[in-house]
Amino acid sequence: MAKRRASLTELEGCVLGTIAVRGPCTPYAIRREFQKSPSQHWSASAGAVYPLVLRLRHRGLLRIAQQSRDGRNGRLYALTAVGRRALREWIRPPFSSFTISVPPDPLRTRLGFFSVLTPGERRMFVTQARTQTKAHLLEVKRYTKRMESGGEVFEHLVSRGAQRMVEARLMWLAELRRAIPRTSDDPCRGS
Amino acid sequence: MAKRRASLTELEGCVLGTIAVRGPCTPYAIRREFQKSPSQHWSASAGAVYPLVLRLRHRGLLRIAQQSRDGRNGRLYALTAVGRRALREWIRPPFSSFTISVPPDPLRTRLGFFSVLTPGERRMFVTQARTQTKAHLLEVKRYTKRMESGGEVFEHLVSRGAQRMVEARLMWLAELRRAIPRTSDDPCRGS
DNA sequence: TCCATCATGTAAACAGTTACATGATTGC
């Protein structure tokens, strides 16, 4: 009576995955988990988490493990067998074209419309992007180290992946810096 | 009377940007533009484009440039002065934390939940991901070359950025391959 | 004539955000 969709969305996968890895937990704990992660791409608002958990429960992927923990009236959710199977299918290959194709990058997107900027603004874009990206890279590296010393093997490798992405972007920005000034007359550089 | 929000969403920026770069065009042309781009992250469906263009028109960022082109009854939209200013603000620094932080990566996300897979499944994940990513990289490289020979300077640099991201992912997957087998007992490898 | 494509839209469903409301518990 609750089947309809076989596959999971990214967020559904993340919620199921979090519960699977940390063990039974409350929706509130899931929210905190997402909020402390360095990714900016899901706010994990109450209005998103609670309906989502309920949806997964109605689909038979989650069940309530305990009505109440130490005094608080939080309900602990755990995976059902069906939920665990769905999660594994979501993680495992074959990967959809959405999963495997180039991740979207707001900075890269903006470069597509560079022709509306003046040469000076373009240089400003690149230098500013390099500055902010370098600062961000430091943060990510700190996070990577914390995961490494924490002994969280997979978390560490996840963070390594994030780090490599930021490093790739930095190298790309260096390439931009070399390429951009030559694309237009540029009175501000003596060479 | 139509002000409310100052800044643009990613999609609004892309639509304005496309019109700015290609010149006045129909919503339909914008849809095709997005559909032919290698990015999988916006379907550019009619139900998204038409309301969005209308919204931008009501906010005074777009205007109708011509009622009709060669026989077809398509309306060509063009930027207003306000629209051009909004677009430039959207492109230019300072960049928000959303813009500058690590792009989301579905593959990387999945690695966070690796502990629910068996060692064999983990190896399968990595080898399969490498295979599919290599294939995707070839596509991206072809696209890059097409842009380079086409003389589209910025389009080429955008594609270079995408290429670097995919290459970074491939290097990360190689790192995974080296790291994963050692994280658990692994009866399938003689060494 | 018929089919593919050009072109514009709408309706329903769904997902996610912000903001709000509520109440229990813990620590001061």
Place this chain on the structure above:
DNA sequence: GCAATCATGTAACTGTTTACATGATGGA
């Protein structure tokens, strides 16, 4: 007693997708 936090939720709004409807044009 009071503030911060834990915890659960709802309501209104916005944006996106899927699917459908409509009609014009151009080429076979």
